[in-house]
Each structure stands twice: as C-alpha cells, then as structure tokens.
Amino acid sequence: xxxxxxxxxxxxxxxxxxxxxxxxxxxxxxxxxxxxxxxxxxxxxxxxxxxxxxxxxxxxxxxxxxxxxxxxxxxxxxxxxxxxxxxxxxxxxxxxxxxxxxxxxxxxxxxxxxxxxxxxxxxxxxxxxxxxxxxxxxxxxxxxxxxxxxxxxxxxxxxxxxxxxxxxxxxxxxxxxxxxxxxxxxxxxxxxxxxxxxxxxxxxxxxxxxxxxxxxxxx
Amino acid sequence: xxxxxxxxxxxxxxxxxxxxxxxxxxxxxxxxxxxxxxxxxxxxxxxxxxxxxxxxxxxxxxxxxxxxxxxxxxxxxxxxxxxxxxxxxxxxxxxxxxxxxxxxxxxxxxxxxxxxxxxxxxxxxxxxxxxxxxxxxxxxxxxxxxxxxxxxxxxxxxxxxxxxxxxxxxxxxxxxxxxxxxxxxxxxxxxxxxxxxxxxxxxxxxxxxxxxxxxxxxx
Numbered sequence: 001x002x003x004x005x006x007x008x009x010x011x012x013x014x015x016x017x018x019x020x021x022x023x024x025x026x027x028x029x030x031x032x033x034x035x036x037x038x039x040x041x042x043x044x045x046x047x048x049x050x051x052x053x054x055x056x057x058x059x060x061x062x063x064x065x066x067x068x069x070x071x072x073x074x075x076x077x078x079x080x081x082x083x084x085x086x087x088x089x090x091x092x093x094x095x096x097x098x099x100x101x102x103x104x105x106x107x108x109x110x111x112x113x114x115x116x117x118x119x120x121x122x123x124x125x126x127x128x129x130x131x132x133x134x135x136x137x138x139x140x141x142x143x144x145x146x147x148x149x150x151x152x153x154x155x156x157x158x159x160x161x162x163x164x165x166x167x168x169x170x171x172x173x174x175x176x177x178x179x180x181x182x183x184x185x186x187x188x189x190x191x192x193x194x195x196x197x198x199x200x201x202x203x204x205x206x207x208x209x210x211x212x213x214x215x216x217x218x219x
Numbered sequence: 220x221x222x223x224x225x226x227x228x229x230x231x232x233x234x235x236x237x238x239x240x241x242x243x244x245x246x247x248x249x250x251x252x253x254x255x256x257x258x259x260x261x262x263x264x265x266x267x268x269x270x271x272x273x274x275x276x277x278x279x280x281x282x283x284x285x286x287x288x289x290x291x292x293x294x295x296x297x298x299x300x301x302x303x304x305x306x307x308x309x310x311x312x313x314x315x316x317x318x319x320x321x322x323x324x325x326x327x328x329x330x331x332x333x334x335x336x337x338x339x340x341x342x343x344x345x346x347x348x349x350x351x352x353x354x355x356x357x358x359x360x361x362x363x364x365x366x367x368x369x370x371x372x373x374x375x376x377x378x379x380x381x382x383x384x385x386x387x388x389x390x391x392x393x394x395x396x397x398x399x400x401x402x403x404x405x406x407x408x409x410x411x412x413x414x415x416x417x418x419x420x421x422x423x424x425x426x427x428x429x430x431x432x433x434x435x436x437x438x
Binding site: 165 | 276278279281287291295369374376377379380390394400405408415416
C-alpha cells in the first residue's frame with residue numbers, strides 16, 4: 001500500500017480538530033494535576049497521622065494501577081452512583097488525579113529542599129502556618145521543581161490517546177474513525193505518531209530551557 | 220452469588236494474560252535496554268547515533284500510538300502480528316527505550332578509577348565491562364528497573380484496545396455481560412495494585428541479594 005499525499009490533505013482538517021481536543025485535555029489535566037499534587041503533598045505532611053497515612057496509601061494505589069482502568073472506573077462507575085460526567089471531563093479528572101500522584105512526589109522533594117533555616121526564620125518572624133507556606137516556603141520551593149513538573153506534563157500529553165477509550169474525540173480517536181471509514185491505516189496512524197514525535201522533540205528543547213532558567217537552586 | 224465465581228474466573232484468566240505480557244515485555248525491554256544503553260556509551264559514532272535515534276523515537280511517540288501502528292499498519296507492510304506479538308513488541312521496545320537511559324546513567328555512574336583499574340589490569344574493553352563495570356552498575360540500575368517494570372505492567376492495560384483478553388479487557392466483558400460496574404473495575408484495580416506490589420517486593424529482595432558482599436565497595 002502506497003503513501004498518498006492527497007489522502008493526507010483530505011484528512012488533515014479532521015485530525016486538527018482532534019489535536020485541539022488533545023491539547024485542551026493536556027492543559028486542563030496539567031492544571032488539575034498541579035493542584036491535586038500540591039494537595040496530596042500538603043496532606044501527607046499533615047500533623048493528623050490518619051489523614052497523612054490514608055492519603056499516602058491512596059496516592060500509592062493510584063500510582064500502582066493503570067490510567068486506562070482508572071478512566072473506565074470514572075466513566076462507568078460514577079454514573080451508577082448518580083454522577084454523570086461528559087467524557088472529556090471524566091478524562092481530565094482521570095489524567096489530573098493520576099498525574100497528581102506523580103507531581104505530589106515532585107512537590108514533596110521541592111518542599112524538603114527548602115533549608116530548615118527558612119522554617120525557623122518564619123517562626124522567628126511570628127508568621128502563622130498559612131503565611132509561612134504562602135510567603136516563605138512555596139515561593140522558594142516551586143521554581144526549582146518547574147522542570148520536573150513540566151516533564152510529567154509532557155508524559156501526560158503522551159498518555160492522552162487513552163482518552164479515546166472513553167469516547168473522547170481527541171487526535172487518536174479521530175485518526176481511528178478516519179482509518180475505519182476509508183480502511184486506510186498507514187496515513188492516519190503515521191501522522192498521529194509524527195505529531196507526537198514532533199511535539200515531544202520540541203518539548204525536549206523547552207525542558208532544557210526550563211532547566212537552565214529554573215533548575216538551579218540559588219543559595 | 221454463584222455467578223460471581225464464574226466472572227471472577229474470567230478476570231483471573233485476564234490476570235494470567237497480563238502477567239504473561241508483563242514477563243515477555245520485560246524480557247524484551249531488558250534486552251533492548253542493554254543493547255541501546257551500551258550503544259549510547261559506545262566509542263563508535265554510528266552505534267551512538269542508532270541508539271539515540273531508537274531511544275528518542277520510542278520515548279517521543281506514545282506507547283498507544285506505537286501499539287496501534289504495530290497492529291494496524293505493519294500488516295500493510297506485509298508483517299502480520301497477532302495481538303499478543305504486537306503487544307509484546309510495542310511494550311518491550313517502548314519500556315526498553317526508557318530503561319536504556321537507566322543503563323547508560325548507571326554505566327556512567329561507575330567511578331573513573333574503576334576504568335583506570337581495568338586498564339591497569341590490562342583488561343580489554345569488553346572484559347572490563349563484563350567483569351568490573353557491569354556488576355557494579357547493575358546494582359545502581361535495579362531500583363529504577365523495578366519502577367520501569369511497574370510502568371510496563373500498567374501499560375499492558377492498553378493492549379485490551381487491540382482485543383487482547385487481558386485484565387482490563389475482561390473487566391469490560393464482565394461489565395457488558397452483567398451491567399455491574401463497581402465489581403469488575405474495583406477488583407481489576409486491586410489485582411493490578413497487588414501485581415505492582417509483588418514487583419516492587421521482588422526487586423527489593425533481588426537488590427538485597429545482589430548487594431551482599433558489596434557493603435564496603437558501595438559509596
């Protein structure tokens with residue numbers, strides 16, 4: 001079977017629609033993962049042992065099980081208990097929750113890297129818990145972890161094709177439907193692969209830049 | 220209640236397929252990791268270039284796209300694969316690319332004086348690698364290999380989308396036959412988590428065994 005450029009031109013608009021959804025899902029998922037990760041990291045440091053332990057186990061469980069099954073769980077089980085979600089929302093929640101457990105480790109390492117003296121200085125200045133976090137600890141902890149966070153967001157981007165399994169019309173799903181309509185698999189599948197390869201090669205450059213810009217901790 | 224036992228049998232059959240895939244994928248990944256990882260530190264430019272291209276390609280495109288490509292596009296090139304073959308191929312090559320970087324990092328982490336000692340003992344490049352460098356590097360790789368194996372286990376769920384009857388696939392079968400959602404997905408999640416725990420326990424045990432007698436040597 002030969003590569004056909006005319007066919008490529010014909011299916012491009014459909015694929016680009018898919019690209020938009022893929023990117024939207026990645027951005028929303030990243031925002032959610034950043035928030036969920038911070039929440040998990042903070043909860044694991046909580047003074048309440050039960051909260052810290054159970055959140056730790058929950059995160060461990062999510063990290064040890066496949067994203068695809070978690071997506072099915074959100075998509076099929078939640079409606080049975082009365083929570084009806086559109087596919088894209090279910091997908092974003094799944095991505096955000098799954099990668100939130102990864103970003104939580106990044107936050108944990110970042111927070112642990114803030115020198116002890118900063119905590120003591122905050123106490124000496126009579127700051128309360130909330131102010132210590134928002135004005136002293138997090139502003140120093142977050143910049144060095146930006147490259148590691150970005151790394152996980154790129155990994156998430158590469159997992160977005162899984163959303164096609166819960167009927168989100170993202171790039172992979174568009175490619176599959178095009179392929180099934182015309183019974184030509186080479187062009188759509190290869191284009192999807194090329195698209196992911198190009199984006200992730202670009203993201204390597206972006207990561208290098210981020211590491212250069214934020215990676216070093218100033219002491 | 221009796222009917223659940225039948226469905227549970229179905230899910231256990233799926234678990235066997237998942238375990239089989241994980242084992243075969245891991246073997247392929249291990250072979251590829253050593254080939255590409257040692258290619259990356261080769262003194263021949265051509266070997267380095269091939270290894271880098273392989274690693275960047277398989278890390279850059281997502282496992283999902285690779286699997287679909289292997290299953291749907293390769294047949295047009297005259298190479299028909301069964302779902303199991305396509306699954307093992309995609310999983311092994313994908314995870315192998317990630318693990319290759321681990322191999323490379325571990326080889327580079329072995330101290331310079333060890334290489335100098337090899338030269339002093341008049342060992343050839345291959346002899347030094349085999350008897351001096353790799354035994355030490357292996358211990359550094361092991362924990363990350365464990366994480367890679369868990370990633371591979373999680374990635375096996377994707378093969379359900381090319382109609383291979385693994386755990387995730389059987390969960391979908393049970394869901395469509397019984398209409399029950401919580402039972403299949405919850406039990407499948409628990410089984411995946413248990414398998415992940417077994418892998419991390421196995422790797423820890425192996426690490427302890429291999430570290431025996433190296434206490435004075437390890438930095």
